[in-house]
Amino acid sequence: MKLIEHYVALVKTGCAEYGQMNEMTLTEIANCLFCTERNAKLILHKLENNNWIIRESGAGRGRKSKIAFLRRPEELLLQTAKEYTMSGKLKKAKELLQQYQSTFPGLQNEYNMWLSEVFGFVTETGENGTKDVLRLFITPESVSSLDPCQIFLRSEGHFVKQIFDTLFTFDSDMQEPKPHLVHGWEEVEKKQWRFFLRKGVSFHNGQPLTSRDVAFTFKRFLELGDNPYKWLLHGVKQVLEKGPYCVELILDKPNALLPYALCDERLSILPAEQDGGKNGTGPFQVNQQHSGMLVLEANERYFKGRPYLDRVEFVFSEQAGEMNGFTIQEKQTCPEQQTVFDERHVQYLSLNLKKKGPLQHRSFRKALRLLISSERLVREAGGHRRIPVTSFLHPSPFEWEGVSPSELLKKSGYEGETIVLYTFSETDHREDAEWIQNICAEHGIKLTLQFCDAADLRRPEIVQMADIIHDSATFYQDSEFGFLHLLLSENSFLYQHLSEKLTQIYSGMTERMFSMPDRCSRIDILRDIDRQMIQELNAIPLYQNVLQVTSSKNVKGLVLDEEGWIDLYSVWLSK
Template identity: 25%
Template sequence: MSGQRLQVQFSKIYAHFHGKDSDTNLQDMSEILFCTRRNARMVLNKMAEQGWLTWDPAVGRGKQSRLTFHRSQSDLQMKRVREWVKDGKLDAALEHLDNNASKLAQLIQEQLGVTTQEGKQIIRLPYYRAFPSLNPAKPLRRSEQHLITQIFNGLTRINERTNDVEPDLAHHWEALSACHWRFYLRPAVKFHDGSLLSAADVIASLENLLDNAYFSHIEKIESPAENAVDIYLHFPDCRLHETLAVPMAAIQSKSSMGTKNAERFPVGTGPYLVAENNSRQLVLRAHDQYFGFRALTDEIEIWVLDSAAMCYLQPTASLDPTVLDSRQGALHQNAISNGEHDRLALDEGCNYLLLNRRTGIAKDPRWAEYLHSRIASFSLMPYLAQDGIGEYRLTNAYGLVPGWVHTNAGSSDRTAPAVTRLRLVHQADNPLFPKLAHALKAMLAADHVALDIDVVSYEDMMQGKSAKKVDIWLCGMSLGNQRSDAMLPWLMNFNHMSVAMPDEDYAKLEESMKTWRGMPNKPFPAETLGRMIVEQRQIIPLFHIWLGVVDSRDLEDVSSNNVGWFDFKSVWKKPIF
């Protein structure tokens, strides 16, 4: 019998006896439940196992049995509502609560934050979308970048506090020549499925990346001995250990790559394994055989709540990655200055428009100049204000990264070269982008330029699919750290730049990367390249957003990273004595 059916049966019994402990018999119970005496006994035993009541059967003919209630009907109704909330069935829960939004908010909030169950520390966090793919080799949005670092390890990693490159799965490395590097693997490292890490896993994971321009200088990868990997290059890279410290170079289990569940349930070596991953919930469980320090928090549950549910959350939400949906949501209005635990920072990146100068309307210099001069965050704000944009944490962007000034305020004096229709595509599952797209549509309509808007997945956008049919892409980028070379993986991974840029301009980017990799003491010319692609009328920066973690002091050692989350394995709850 299902739990819901058992609760219905309990309601019948409770209503019949008005919730009062009573003397009765099995025959009466079978009539109340409309079943046989045998089934009635089975139902009563199940309810007793749940702790809802006690059934003390009498011995002897004509004796009355004793029925004692331990739960009320309203208790079980609230339990059902709590289960609906946990399963994401918020409409059903709200209806059962007589559409009382404040009660629903309380139920949502009481299940979020930090809790202890059976001696295990669990953190429950709200989020606005699911994570159907946690494959590090695919395009990674901001939150996926963070989750990859919790599930996987690379040969090397970037320290979130210092931005320095550190050993990870490789405990040592050396450049045997300008085009030949050797990495030495830690022994006895175990994947989440219990299998041992081998050089074959490293080779398979890295070979999966070689179609990307960022890794295209890798010629071949071999294993000269157990726990050693040799990487041969087409041209020198004196920073190969830094090149491999990006999330997409995470090492996967070769045997699990390409399997049916590899996207949702990847197998890595990191401090957390994926226990559940569906449209309503992502559950990460501590990897007890992790080669580093075992995670202090046993389980992370990320609840997927839609925009309506997010509105129910109160400013006292226990712990809230403020990346939620770029909205103020659970933030105090003065969170920026509320102290160390509530401090926010501008994301190292921005939302931007990418013009198709290769096959789209912007291949005509007149249109490229018009769009670049007409569109700017300042000129969009009046249209955004009409759509309730005030609830979003936006700051005007004058360059790709906060602090860069490479673009001017938009000019309303510009006129379109002709009356025409453009096609804009933006990434799905981002609540801000539809507002930006419709604001842009309204602004261009004043210039007699019609804008068709379509939505694609982030993966399709970064892969540059159907580029010939697109004039403008609306997308976002987050560099993940403050290193000078942080922009390079975004520029050169996948095809989003190469399908939008003329060949000669993209060749300049490739040459800049190649030249820099061969010069050991030269900082990466990030701002120079950022200015170049803006001044080429290739990209129009729009807005930066604020990121951070608001903490109600339930946890120790909470510190926001550069993608608006915190290191799961390092936080913990102090016991109350």
């Protein structure tokens, strides 16, 4: 039992008013607490140290002690639930409240009122004046790394973009890169590019941004042995400083995609002085990061203009994934609004063509594709699942060719071997995986499920143990880069599962694409790869999500970024 539970048990046995003495023998206290008299003394001592009781010991064996209870148990229970919550222990807080719901029926309502005031969009007044604060729960693994080169989860990409900046950003209206940390650039010839940096941009520590920082960032990017994204600087062989505000890249082969690649947050600019680190030029700076939370504060000197929010606090909790969507509210009661965003991500299955087993047979893969109907999954699983898809880039119906799954399974020679599907442990991944497992079981396919955390799924040996991995592909405003990450990033499940033959085919096609200045021609090549991928059945696209954001009507500027998170830079509170 926790100390608070001991206290509540003792209070229930007392009959005097709070602050008045209750007479109890040590034996009665031990019986009440279901412990020995020795342990009862230890518990009483702890309660005294916490100033929850005052005790006068009775003299002699069997004599009654006098105990005065100083705190109302419901106040202590609420305080304990709050402490659990602020340390990310949502499950413990929930269990504690449920345990005493019948004894203190108003406790849950008080907790809910406190939660709505503290979490979400709140305005707080303190020694430093009034601050607009956004406070949210996230899982600890959402920010396993803030190193741009080590981004694995979408959430990590989101946080990197709050802290750091890139040379370019992608203009979704014009569908082309636009200057960000640079004010201009020129392609001297097909293998030589120059980029001219803005003056007056500072890192969070006040140091000015110069060409030295950009050169350091790109050299580090190319030299890091475990960087899975080196293809982003395709063909780059030299990085030269041409004065304090000009950087020159020398290539050994043409790369028409270079300005597009420089929009990617994995190429965010790091400070040379600190050998990288969490000191960026972005709209928010890291104020705290420890096992309990991540705190970001507005960058007062941000070159694009200060963010509207003053501070964003992310409290780490293993149960954060169970909280559906975002609730962004302000402290004062205000009518709510719900904003719905269609995510550009595609949930899909990657089929491991490197592993021996039934998946080596195309007929078995096709049987799986026929059984795992995107339309049926969206219809039956419901929830956030919105748009069934049959490919990544080109909308096209799947060709049944008049053959049944049972005929294909028979043709493949499947004899009941176990197929293992790996996926993340979050609720939506579990629901999809269990739905797929049930569909397979109905048709005699033995499918077992392995739910993993992100740290495990980063490991190549785990990826190769899986027959199938269920994942979500991030498709950016520039859809070609989302697909290229699937094909070329070395930590992509699809990249790791491709057969050697398909890897060579796709590599040859993407190599040609890098030399093409015409974007339409590049998209055509990617669509050809997409068609081949669907025909070879080394991936099964499933659906796109919808994300619902609930906020008070005073919360403005809600925009969803490419990672499916709220754009922290643009959101603000009208008063």
